[in-house]
Amino acid sequence: MNEATIQVQKLTKRFGDFTAVNNISFEVSTGEVFGFLGANGAGKTTAIRMLCGLSKPTSGWGRVAGFDITREPEMIKKNIGYMSQKFSLYDDLKVWENIRLFAGIYGVPHHTIATKTDEMLQRLGFASEKNSLVKSLPMGWKQKLAFSVAIFHKPKIVFLDEPTGGVDPLTRRQFWELIYEAATQGITVFVTTHYMDEAEYCNRVSIMVDGRIDAIGTPKQLKQQFESESIDEVFRKLARRATRKEV
Amino acid sequence: MLVFLIEKEFKQIIRHSFIPKLLIVFPVMVMLVFPWAATMEIKNISINITDLDHSTLSKKLVQKISASNYFRLTGLSSSHADAIEEIEFGNADILLEIKSGFEKQLIREGATNVSISSNAVNGAKGGLGAAYLSGILQEYTMEQLAILGIKPVPVIKTTESYLFNPMLNYKIFIIPAIITMLLTMLCGFLPALNIVGEKEAGTMEQINVTPVPKFSFILAKLIPYWIIGVIALSLCFALANLFYGLTPSGSISTIYIFAAIFLLVVSGLGLIISNYSSTLQQAMFVMFFFMMIMILISGLFTPVSSMPKWAQLITMINPLKYFIQVMRAVYLKGSGMGELTVQMVALIFFAVGANIWAVISYRKTTH
Numbered sequence: 320m321n322e323a324t325i326q327v328q329k330l331t332k333r334f335g336d337f338t339a340v341n342n343i344s345f346e347v348s349t350g351e352v353f354g355f356l357g358a359n360g361a362g363k364t365t366a367i368r369m370l371c372g373l374s375k376p377t378s379g380w381g382r383v384a385g386f387d388i389t390r391e392p393e394m395i396k397k398n399i400g401y402m403s404q405k406f407s408l409y410d411d412l413k414v415w416e417n418i419r420l421f422a423g424i425y426g427v428p429h430h431t432i433a434t435k436t437d438e439m440l441q442r443l444g445f446a447s448e449k450n451s452l453v454k455s456l457p458m459g460w461k462q463k464l465a466f467s468v469a470i471f472h473k474p475k476i477v478f479l480d481e482p483t484g485g486v487d488p489l490t491r492r493q494f495w496e497l498i499y500e501a502a503t504q505g506i507t508v509f510v511t512t513h514y515m516d517e518a519e520y521c522n523r524v525s526i527m528v529d530g531r532i533d534a535i536g537t538p539k540q541l542k543q544q545f546e547s548e549s550i551d552e553v554f555r556k557l558a559r560r561a562t563r564k565e566v
Numbered sequence: 567m568l569v570f571l572i573e574k575e576f577k578q579i580i581r582h583s584f585i586p587k588l589l590i591v592f593p594v595m596v597m598l599v600f601p602w603a604a605t606m607e608i609k610n611i612s613i614n615i616t617d618l619d620h621s622t623l624s625k626k627l628v629q630k631i632s633a634s635n636y637f638r639l640t641g642l643s644s645s646h647a648d649a650i651e652e653i654e655f656g657n658a659d660i661l662l663e664i665k666s667g668f669e670k671q672l673i674r675e676g677a678t679n680v681s682i683s684s685n686a687v688n689g690a691k692g693g694l695g696a697a698y699l700s701g702i703l704q705e706y707t708m709e710q711l712a713i714l715g716i717k718p719v720p721v722i723k724t725t726e727s728y729l730f731n732p733m734l735n736y737k738i739f740i741i742p743a744i745i746t747m748l749l750t751m752l753c754g755f756l757p758a759l760n761i762v763g764e765k766e767a768g769t770m771e772q773i774n775v776t777p778v779p780k781f782s783f784i785l786a787k788l789i790p791y792w793i794i795g796v797i798a799l800s801l802c803f804a805l806a807n808l809f810y811g812l813t814p815s816g817s818i819s820t821i822y823i824f825a826a827i828f829l830l831v832v833s834g835l836g837l838i839i840s841n842y843s844s845t846l847q848q849a850m851f852v853m854f855f856f857m858m859i860m861i862l863i864s865g866l867f868t869p870v871s872s873m874p875k876w877a878q879l880i881t882m883i884n885p886l887k888y889f890i891q892v893m894r895a896v897y898l899k900g901s902g903m904g905e906l907t908v909q910m911v912a913l914i915f916f917a918v919g920a921n922i923w924a925v926i927s928y929r930k931t932t933h
Contacts, residue, residue, distance in 0.1 A: 371775050375933050392931050393777055401775040407768040411581050412574065423570025424776045 324349045324476055324507050325370065330379035332365050339365040341530035342379070347509060347523075349475075352502050354518045355511040356550075357527030358558055363511040364404065366527070367480050370509070371401050384475045397425075400469035400506075404481035406461050408468060410454035414440070417453055418468055425472035439467055459490035463497060470501050477501060479510040483517065495520050515551035526554060529563045567778065571786030579790055585756065593748055593798050597805040600744045601737045604867070611695040612640040614658035616649045621669035623710060630706055631662070636698045653685050660684040660695045672707070676716045730898045737810055742893035743866045745802045750886060751857065753795040753829050757836030758853040760787060761928070762843045774930040784925045788833050795829035796822070815900035821893065824906070827913045828889040834920030841927040860886045885916040 325347035332340040340362045347353045357363045368374040370383050372392025381388040384398035408417045415436050422432045440446045443463060453461065462482060470477050479498075483491045495517065502508050510521070518524045518538060525535040534541055534557060538550050545553040579585050613631060617624050632639040640657050643649040652658040661683040671678040682699055686692035711717075731738050764770040773783065799822070806812040814821060836853065843849035863877055864870075864886035870878055881887045888909040895901035903910070 372931055373771065373774055375931055396775055396930075397777040399775070401772070403768065403771055405768040405771075407772040409574070409578070409769055410767070411578050416574070416577060420570050420574045421772075421776065424567055424773075424778050426567065426777075 322349055323347065324385075325353075325381075325383050325509065327370070327381040328379060330366070330369060330381050331377050332362075332369060332374065333377045338530055340369070340376075343527075343530075343532045345525055345532060345535055347476075347507060349507055350502065350505055351522045352498060352508045352510065352520065354521030354524035355509060355527070356513065356515070356518055356524055356554060357511070358513065358561065360563060361527040361561075362530040363527055364480055367478055367509070367511060370395075371399060371478055372396050398475045400472065400474040400477040402462075402465050402469045402477070402479050402482055404484055406458075406465060408453050408461070408465055411452065413450050413452055414445070414456075414464060415449045417464070418471060421468050422471050425474075427472050435471070439471065443467060459486045459493075462486055462490070463494060466494065466497055470504075470506055473504070474506060476507040476509060479508065481511055481513070483512065483514060491517070515549065515554050518550040518554075524550065526557050528557050528561050533557050533560070568782045568786055571778070571782060572789055575786055575790045579794075589752075589794055589798060590801070592752060593801045593805065596744060596748050597741075597802055598809065601741055601810065604740050604744065605736050607736050608691050608694045608698075609636060610638050611636055611691065611698070612657065612659045613637045613695075613699070614641045614643055614649050614652045614661050615639065616643045616646060616661065616663045618666040619664050619668040620666075623669040623672060624664045626710075627664065627703075627706055631699070631702055634698075634702060636695075650683075653683070658685070659688075659691060660699060662699065672710065673714060673716075676711060678707075738812060738898060739894070740867075741806050741810060741812055742897045743890055745799065745806070746886065746890050746893055747861060747866060748802065749795050749799060749825065749829065750832050750860065752798055753791045754832040754836045754857060755850075755853055756794070757787060757791050757833045758839045758843075758849045759836075759846060761837060761840035762846055762849040765844060766846060780925050780928050780930065784837060784921065784928055787837055788830065788921065788924075791833040791836075792826070792829050795825065795833070799825050812897070814897045816896035816902060820896050820901075820903055820906070823903070824889060824892045824896075824909070824913065827910075827917050828885065830917040831885045831913060831920050834917065834924045837924040838920065838927055841924065841929070860884055863887075864890055866890055885913060888912045888916075 323346040325345075327346070328344050330340060330343050331338065343366065355363055355367070365374065369376050369388060370381060372383075372388060372395045375389060383395045386392075386394040386398070388395065409420070412420065418436045418439070419432055422435070423429070427435070436449075437446070440449055445460070445464070448456065448460070453464070456464065466477075466479070466482060469479075483494050486494070491514070498508055498510065498520075510517075512518070521538065523535070523537050524541065525532045526541075527533070534544070534553065536544065541550065541553050542548070545556050547553045547556065615628055615631070617628060628639070628642075631637050637660075641652055643652060643661075646663060649658070649661045649663065653661060661681075663681045663683075665679060665681070668678050668680065680703065682696050684692040684696045761770065764773070803813075803818065835856065839852050839856070840849050843852060859880075863873070863880050864884050865881065866886065870881050870887065873881070892901075892906055892909050895906060
């Protein structure tokens with residue numbers, strides 16, 4: 320196994336009395352596609368935000384891409400890509416302008432941006448939409464574009480928070496093809512989802528219940544461990560223990 | 567990196583459905599309408615006269631008053647009680663009662679009495695109305711005594727000359743204030759709505775997860791509004807010249823230098839508010855609150871020296887006060903940089919302070 324690029328020890332986040340993330344520990348190796356599963360409100364987004372340096376942990380310790388999540392969040396940000404569950408490219412900018420902006424912020428060399436943009440759009444079959452305003456694109460395309468922007472600067476790790484929420488099955492498949500393509504380029508993929516069929520595509524998965532990680536392993540291991548046919552079944556067995564209401 | 571961020575801000579502003587129009591329409595509207603509306607000159611005071619004398623001289627006096635462009639004769643009453651009723655109904659602002667025996671007394675004694683009562687709901691109007699009326703009466707008495715060949719009681723004659731605004735043109739006083747107000751509103755509100763707008767759109771989080779330095783991000787937000795402010799100021803200069811023939815008596819570059827710093831102050835304040843707000847509504851209300859205080863306690867419309875001591879202390883920390891002083895000094899007195907060092911130091915202090923605060927209050931990581 321490769322060395323760990325994400326290491327988390329006893330990570331906890333509390334908001335007042337509410338413990339959103341409760342003492343979680345895990346590791347993700349370089350080049351893995353790691354599925355971070357859990358019901359809505361289980362604490363996935365809170366955990367991912369701490370790993371990306373957007374939110375400070377209440378206690379515990381974590382390293383992402385070799386940097387401490389509490390003390391060096393800005394160094395982490397240089398080495399990761401992030402796509403949130405809410406579409407968050409600029410609606411009022413054109414496709415190429417969004418790519419150019421984020422490439423510029425991540426310090427992609429200026430003279431390579433234009434050619435790389437064309438290459439990327441070509442590969443996505445998206446060249447005709449280069450000059451469209453992002454708000455005019457259909458949802459599925461927006462998601463693919465957001466993902467492509469998140470990995471444009473060749474980050475070490477890309478964090479995807481519910482990337483396939485609200486898109487049709489065909490687009491979801493295409494999206495996973497993009498994820499695999501990124502993984503073959505050596506980018507570690509950390510993806511949250513609540514579509515359990517997608518979990519089967521991951522190298523390893525963890526399942527979060529009420530802020531804890533209740534299971535972690537390859538999909539095959541988990542199915543054996545919980546004597547289930549599918550990850551969906553594993554998930555349902557675990558989710559029955561949940562006491563926290565969906566939010 | 568800064569280039570990319572600034573480029574993005576400009577594209578967003580130019581494509582915005584509202585801001586480019588606002589940039590033209592707002593200065594034009596404000597410059598064409600406000601100077602007429604925001605006037606402190608008291609005209610068209612409604613006067614009601616009770617003439618109990620019914621003599622030639624009293625009729626002449628009535629004529630003289632109604633001929634003045636300060637007064638509008640709205641009625642003649644037959645008794646004091648009737649006249650008071652007119653004030654109560656809002657038909658008159660001021661009453662003049664000419665007692666019976668007015669003519670006789672004037673001819674015989676060279677002096678006479680009338681009584682003036684004014685409605686002081688609007689204090690300035692009531693007070694000034696009474697003063698104007700006394701002036702007219704004084705003038706009238708002199709005229710009549712001259713005709714009658716009676717030597718008037720000696721009085722001290724005053725000659726008045728007004729420095730810097732010889733015609734006492736209120737517009738010259740108010741236009742620099744209006745320009746200041748416009749710049750404050752334009753370059754204060756727009757940035758206040760900007761960052762919080764990105765928070766609502768979700769793009770803020772996408773930016774926060776990038777390695778963008780806080781300083782570059784804030785600077786990229788500041789520069790477009792700074793340029794917008796300079797454009798709006800130029801437009802105001804042109805309009806003031808075109809419609810009111812008003813040009814600064816001092817150097818226009820002095821104003822630009824001060825405006826350049828002042829714009830950084832207001833935009834910085836806008837960004838601070840935007841950083842602390844989580845919704846557009848919140849940013850809007852908070853900005854409005856500060857805007858009201860800054861404008862009312864700045865000497866924009868009312869002189870700072872007439873304010874109570876505590877209010878004068880507040881004006882010390884109001885950047886608007888310093889800029890309005892500069893605007894009036896340059897526009898009316900023709901002051902140069904040399905006379906305005908206090909204002910320069912104050913504005914630089916506010917600009918640096920506000921923008922450091924704006925950078926610090928922008929948090930890429932939440933607790």
